[in-house]
Amino acid sequence: MKAEILAVGTELLMGQIVNTNAQYISSKLPEAGVGVYYHSVVGDNPDRLEDSLKLALERCDIVITTGGLGPTQDDLTKETISRVCGKKLVIHEESLNKIKNYFSRLGRQMTPNNEKQAYMPEGCIVLKNNNGTAPGCIIEMGEKAVIMLPGPPVEMKPMFLDYVMPYFKNKGAYSLKSVILRVFGIGESAMETKIMDLIDGQTNPTIATYAKEGEVTIRITASVPMGQSAEQILMPVVNEIKRRTGENLYSDKDETLDSVAAGLLFENNITIATAESCTGGLISEMLTDVPGISKVFMGGAVTYSNEAKMEYLGVKEQTLKAHGAVSRETAAEMAEGIRKRLKTDIGISVTGIAGPGGGTDEKPVGLVYVGLSSEGGTITKELRLSGNRKKIRTITALNVFDLIRRHVLKLEIDL
Amino acid sequence: MKAEILAVGTELLMGQIVNTNAQYISSKLPEAGVGVYYHSVVGDNPDRLEDSLKLALERCDIVITTGGLGPTQDDLTKETISRVCGKKLVIHEESLNKIKNYFSRLGRQMTPNNEKQAYMPEGCIVLKNNNGTAPGCIIEMGEKAVIMLPGPPVEMKPMFLDYVMPYFKNKGAYSLKSVILRVFGIGESAMETKIMDLIDGQTNPTIATYAKEGEVTIRITASVPMGQSAEQILMPVVNEIKRRTGENLYSDKDETLDSVAAGLLFENNITIATAESCTGGLISEMLTDVPGISKVFMGGAVTYSNEAKMEYLGVKEQTLKAHGAVSRETAAEMAEGIRKRLKTDIGISVTGIAGPGGGTDEKPVGLVYVGLSSEGGTITKELRLSGNRKKIRTITALNVFDLIRRHVLKLEIDL
Structure with missing residues (x-):
C-alpha cells in the first residue's frame, strides 16, 4: 500500500x-x-x-x-x-x-x-x-x-x-524492514566509498547513507511478504557493513549517541557528573532526557564564569591564569573537580569557545576541550570545530557521548 | 510570485x-x-x-x-x-x-x-x-x-x-508582511474567542492563531505593494489584539520566551544562576543558547541527588526530610542557595517529577515547583502539568522564563 x-x-x-x-x-x-x-x-x-x-x-x-x-x-x-x-x-x-x-x-x-x-x-x-x-x-x-x-x-x-x-495490520501484503546503523567519526563520502561495492549491487535489501552533524546513518531496507522474517535478507549485508565500520559504529538500532552512552552507564552502573562551560547544560539536559537516569547521573555544574569554576569545581586560580579557561589543563581540573565533589565514577568536562564572539587568533571560535576523569586517570581531548554556535555545541556534546562510550567499552580513544 | x-x-x-x-x-x-x-x-x-x-x-x-x-x-x-x-x-x-x-x-x-x-x-x-x-x-x-x-x-x-x-529582490510585485504576537498562559480556543470579532472581519490583514505547548501564537499578515510600508494596515489590528492579551503577551517580534527573558536580563544587567532538578540543565542550556549570555549568566547546578542539593546549594537535610525534594520549601532553598553561592541578582530553581516513573498519589508525575530568589525575597510556584517527560520539562522551562519576565518587568505573578 x-x-x-x-x-x-x-x-x-x-x-x-x-x-x-x-x-x-x-x-x-x-x-x-x-x-x-x-x-x-x-x-x-x-x-x-x-x-x-x-x-x-x-x-x-x-x-x-x-x-x-x-x-x-x-x-x-x-x-x-x-x-x-x-x-x-x-x-x-x-x-x-x-x-x-x-x-x-x-x-x-x-x-x-x-x-x-x-x-x-x-x-x-x-x-x-x-x-x-x-x-x-x-x-x-x-x-x-x-x-x-x-x-x-x-x-x-x-x-x-x-x-x-x-x-x-492485516491490510498490507508486503512489509518493509529496516536496520539503521549509526556511525560517529567518519564523513559521508568516505563512508560511501567504504561500502560502494555493496551499494552498487543493491536490489533487496537497499542501502542508503545519510549525513547529519558529525554522524553518518546507514539504512539497509528489505522488502518481505507480510509476517515473514527479513533476517535472512538483511543480516549478511548488515554484518558486512558493521565489519567495515568497526569501532566507529555506535548503534545498530537507530539509537542516538546520547542514549547509547546513557544505556552503557545504566548497564554497568557507572555514576557520572558533568561540568560544562560552553555547552551550558546541553550535556546534562540530553542525559536527563532519559527516564530513570537519576540512578547514575548525580548532577552537574554549569560554570560559565571563572568564579563558578573555582567555587564549584575547585579549579585553581593559577591554572586559569597560566593556561586560560579554555585549555586542556582547565578541562582536566573541571572533570576531576566535579567527580570529586559529587563522588562519581566518571566526571565529564567541557570548556571552549562556541562563538560567535570570544575567539582570538590563538584560541579561535570552535576550539573546545573535553575531559573525562575516572579512577584510572584523566584524559582530555582537543576539538577544532567549525559552524555556528548551535553546531559547535551539538558536536561537542556528541564527542562527549562518544568519549563516554569508548571509555566504558574500553575502545581506542584518539586524543 | x-x-x-x-x-x-x-x-x-x-x-x-x-x-x-x-x-x-x-x-x-x-x-x-x-x-x-x-x-x-x-x-x-x-x-x-x-x-x-x-x-x-x-x-x-x-x-x-x-x-x-x-x-x-x-x-x-x-x-x-x-x-x-x-x-x-x-x-x-x-x-x-x-x-x-x-x-x-x-x-x-x-x-x-x-x-x-x-x-x-x-x-x-x-x-x-x-x-x-x-x-x-x-x-x-x-x-x-x-x-x-x-x-x-x-x-x-x-x-x-x-x-x-x-x-x-526586484522580482515580486507584492510582499507579505507579518507581525507575530506570542502569548503565554491562555489556551488557543479561549484566545480565539477573545479576538473572534476581529478574525470574522479579516481580509487584509488576515489573522490566524496557532497553539504550541503552553503558548499561543497570533499571526497578523498584510499584503502590500513591494517597497510600500505595511504599518498602516497592520498596526491598528496588532494594537487592538495587544490590548486584549494584556500582560500575557510576551513578544510582538516572534521571539521565543527564553530569548525574551534573556534579553530582559541583558538590558537590565541582572545576573542570574540556575538550580535545576527535573529539568536537568534544560533551562541553563536554553539561556546559554543566546550568544554573549556570559555577561549575566554566572552558572548553574544540576542537582539530581539529595546529596548534590545539599553539597551544591546548601539545602538543609531537615528540609528534604520534612517536606521532600519535591516541595515548595526545597525549591525556595535551592533558589536561595544558588543565588548566594554564585552571588547573583536572581536565583532560579526547579524541582519536580517529570516521569514516567517516580510519581505517587500525593506527588503525581507533573507536579513541579519553581522558585525565584532575589533581593526582594523568594517566591515559589506550584505547577501541575500533564503530558510526557519532554512536555513536562519544556512547559516547566517556559514557566520559569515567564516568571523571570514578570519579575523583571514587575508584572503580576500568579503563585
Whole structure:
C-alpha cells in the first residue's frame, strides 16, 4: 500500500512550525506494510486542499491528513474532505460529551466554537482523542482510505499508535524492514566509498547513507511478504557493513549517541557528573532526557564564569591564569573537580569557545576541550570545530557521548 | 510570485529526518515578495521526482528543491531536473577547484564520487557553497525558475540567504508582511474567542492563531505593494489584539520566551544562576543558547541527588526530610542557595517529577515547583502539568522564563 501524508496548515507554509508529524508517521508506517511515497503541505485554503486531496487519492491508496480539525475558523480539513468525498457531517454524541467533559475536568469554560469538533463525516470510523478535544476519523472508499488526524503532535501521536497502526495490520501484503546503523567519526563520502561495492549491487535489501552533524546513518531496507522474517535478507549485508565500520559504529538500532552512552552507564552502573562551560547544560539536559537516569547521573555544574569554576569545581586560580579557561589543563581540573565533589565514577568536562564572539587568533571560535576523569586517570581531548554556535555545541556534546562510550567499552580513544 | 518547496530524499519519507529546510525557507520568502503555496517531499526516485517537478512548475512560478546534490549515488536531483528542463550537465571548473581545495584544506583525501558535484546544468546561475562541497544553481525558464539547494541545513541556509534572497529582490510585485504576537498562559480556543470579532472581519490583514505547548501564537499578515510600508494596515489590528492579551503577551517580534527573558536580563544587567532538578540543565542550556549570555549568566547546578542539593546549594537535610525534594520549601532553598553561592541578582530553581516513573498519589508525575530568589525575597510556584517527560520539562522551562519576565518587568505573578 502506498501512502501520502498531507499536512494542512498555513502556519507550516509560513515557516512558523516544522512538519514533525510527517516524520513521525513516516517512521512508523513501514512496519505496518505501508510505504510512504509523498509528503505534502497545503495552507488553510479549501480549494488547494481539495486539489491536493484529489491528487493524493490518484497516486496513493492511503491519504493521511494532519491538522485543521480544531475548533477555530481556519480549521477546514474535515469540512473540505467530507465535501470532496460526498459525506455529510453529522453530530457524534460521544465526542460531544467527551469535549464537554474535557473542559469541565480542567475547570475551564467551553467556548461554543468547540462544538464544531464533534461533527463527523457520515459512516466514518471515529478515532478517539485521549489528549485533546478534536477526534480523528477514517473514511473508507473501496480500496482507498482518507485518515484525518489532529495537528498537535501530543494528540496526533497516541491516536496514530492506538488506532491507525492497528487498522493497517492485516491490510498490507508486503512489509518493509529496516536496520539503521549509526556511525560517529567518519564523513559521508568516505563512508560511501567504504561500502560502494555493496551499494552498487543493491536490489533487496537497499542501502542508503545519510549525513547529519558529525554522524553518518546507514539504512539497509528489505522488502518481505507480510509476517515473514527479513533476517535472512538483511543480516549478511548488515554484518558486512558493521565489519567495515568497526569501532566507529555506535548503534545498530537507530539509537542516538546520547542514549547509547546513557544505556552503557545504566548497564554497568557507572555514576557520572558533568561540568560544562560552553555547552551550558546541553550535556546534562540530553542525559536527563532519559527516564530513570537519576540512578547514575548525580548532577552537574554549569560554570560559565571563572568564579563558578573555582567555587564549584575547585579549579585553581593559577591554572586559569597560566593556561586560560579554555585549555586542556582547565578541562582536566573541571572533570576531576566535579567527580570529586559529587563522588562519581566518571566526571565529564567541557570548556571552549562556541562563538560567535570570544575567539582570538590563538584560541579561535570552535576550539573546545573535553575531559573525562575516572579512577584510572584523566584524559582530555582537543576539538577544532567549525559552524555556528548551535553546531559547535551539538558536536561537542556528541564527542562527549562518544568519549563516554569508548571509555566504558574500553575502545581506542584518539586524543 | 507563488513558490513550491520540493524536498528530495528517501530519508525524509522514511522518517529519519524532519524537513526543517522547508520551514526555514518558508519563514524567509514572504519578505522577498514570494508566497509559499505548497511543500512537497519525494524520495530519491527519478520518475516521481520528474512528476513532482512538472506538477510544481504547473501550479507555481518558482520551485525550490532541497537535497540530492551530494556526491553519492542516490543524489539524483540535478541529473533529473536537468533532463526534465532539457539542459546538459557541463563541468564547472570553479566549483571543481573549490571542491578540491575543500578536501586539501581539511587534510582529507577527495574520493572520486565528489567530482559529480561540479557538473552543472548548462546556462544556469551557479550558487557557491561556502559550507560544503555541493554547489546549488538556478535554472531560469521564461517567467519560471527552478532553484536547487543542498540538503544539509548548515549548507542550505547561508546559500539561501546570500544568493537566493537577493535574487528575488526586484522580482515580486507584492510582499507579505507579518507581525507575530506570542502569548503565554491562555489556551488557543479561549484566545480565539477573545479576538473572534476581529478574525470574522479579516481580509487584509488576515489573522490566524496557532497553539504550541503552553503558548499561543497570533499571526497578523498584510499584503502590500513591494517597497510600500505595511504599518498602516497592520498596526491598528496588532494594537487592538495587544490590548486584549494584556500582560500575557510576551513578544510582538516572534521571539521565543527564553530569548525574551534573556534579553530582559541583558538590558537590565541582572545576573542570574540556575538550580535545576527535573529539568536537568534544560533551562541553563536554553539561556546559554543566546550568544554573549556570559555577561549575566554566572552558572548553574544540576542537582539530581539529595546529596548534590545539599553539597551544591546548601539545602538543609531537615528540609528534604520534612517536606521532600519535591516541595515548595526545597525549591525556595535551592533558589536561595544558588543565588548566594554564585552571588547573583536572581536565583532560579526547579524541582519536580517529570516521569514516567517516580510519581505517587500525593506527588503525581507533573507536579513541579519553581522558585525565584532575589533581593526582594523568594517566591515559589506550584505547577501541575500533564503530558510526557519532554512536555513536562519544556512547559516547566517556559514557566520559569515567564516568571523571570514578570519579575523583571514587575508584572503580576500568579503563585
